[in-house]
Amino acid sequence: MTLLMVILLAAAAIDGEATNRLIRCIETKDQACLIRELQQPGTDHSAEYLSAASEAYLLLGQNAAAITAIGSALEKKPGDYHLLLQQGRTQQRCGDQLQAIQSFLVAAKAKPPSSEVFYNLGLSFFLLHEFERAGKHFRHAVELDGNNDKAEFMLAVIDIMQSSNEASAQAHLERALALAPENPHYLLHYGVLLAQRNDRERAAAVLEKAVKADPSNPLAHFNLGRLRRQMNDLATARVELEIALRLRPELARAHYQLASVYRALGETKKSEEALQKFAKFKEQDRDDEPVDGPPSYAFREAPVQ
Numbered sequence: 001m002t003l004l005m006v007i008l009l010a011a012a013a014i015d016g017e018a019t020n021r022l023i024r025c026i027e028t029k030d031q032a033c034l035i036r037e038l039q040q041p042g043t044d045h046s047a048e049y050l051s052a053a054s055e056a057y058l059l060l061g062q063n064a065a066a067i068t069a070i071g072s073a074l075e076k077k078p079g080d081y082h083l084l085l086q087q088g089r090t091q092q093r094c095g096d097q098l099q100a101i102q103s104f105l106v107a108a109k110a111k112p113p114s115s116e117v118f119y120n121l122g123l124s125f126f127l128l129h130e131f132e133r134a135g136k137h138f139r140h141a142v143e144l145d146g147n148n149d150k151a152e153f154m155l156a157v158i159d160i161m162q163s164s165n166e167a168s169a170q171a172h173l174e175r176a177l178a179l180a181p182e183n184p185h186y187l188l189h190y191g192v193l194l195a196q197r198n199d200r201e202r203a204a205a206v207l208e209k210a211v212k213a214d215p216s217n218p219l220a221h222f223n224l225g226r227l228r229r230q231m232n233d234l235a236t237a238r239v240e241l242e243i244a245l246r247l248r249p250e251l252a253r254a255h256y257q258l259a260s261v262y263r264a265l266g267e268t269k270k271s272e273e274a275l276q277k278f279a280k281f282k283e284q285d286r287d288d289e290p291v292d293g294p295p296s297y298a299f300r301e302a303p304v305q
Helices: 001-028 031-038 046-057 062-077 081-093 097-110 115-127 131-144 150-162 166-179 186-197 202-215 218-230 234-247 252-264 268-281
Strands: none
Touching: 001 046, 001 081, 001 131, 001 268, 031 062, 046 081, 062 081, 081 097, 081 115, 081 252, 097 115, 115 131, 115 150, 131 150, 150 166, 150 186, 166 186, 186 202, 186 218, 202 218, 218 234, 218 252
């Protein structure tokens, strides 16, 4: 073995260790750890390290650095399907949907078209509010892979947002939940939809599962509390709404519902205080979806290893 080969193997081993350390920091979302690893000396990193670095920069909110890092990874491995997919997702997460779409289209040419590519194309069109084109790509994703629960879920979201077909939305959600029965996003949407369709007992059971699956989501507690108030279970409604407000004190809708619960329980002063808080926060609250913004679960991707 030549000296040059020994040096190259040693450098590769060092880079591999640095990649593994960085991935461990990503898994724990430890910002101090991420910063420390990214500041380690070294310039000629592998594509694997640069892929992990891109994810690390995203976690630190350094979007430009994330895009640069994944671009550098692709320079090391031009045309790599997984890196192209990660580049598209990185651009997607940074809000550049047009560039993301281009990356996904290039990825589609790197190997036979996959459900994963069509799902991500659909998500970028969804984030551009081009719902018809998004739906077309999500349906193609499901055709290519009947186990793509995320595409089924997004088809349900489009149905709900367009108020076009509640029965279709319910069918998509049920298929998504059959594939991922503990997903808190799916459970929350499904519970809210069942409540809207006046299937209250089943809705309550589903929303209770959503709360258990993700106790930190104030909207899960809010929707369960609102439903329990409608079912005249004031004690449970009070508990759930108060939890929602501990998690998000500015959630105006929860203050409004809680005012009604307090009034029904004869707690007039608390009811008035809750109404005052509702008036304070109502302008910054929104009541359009049972979950927050774009589907955050769609962005939970690990770097290429």
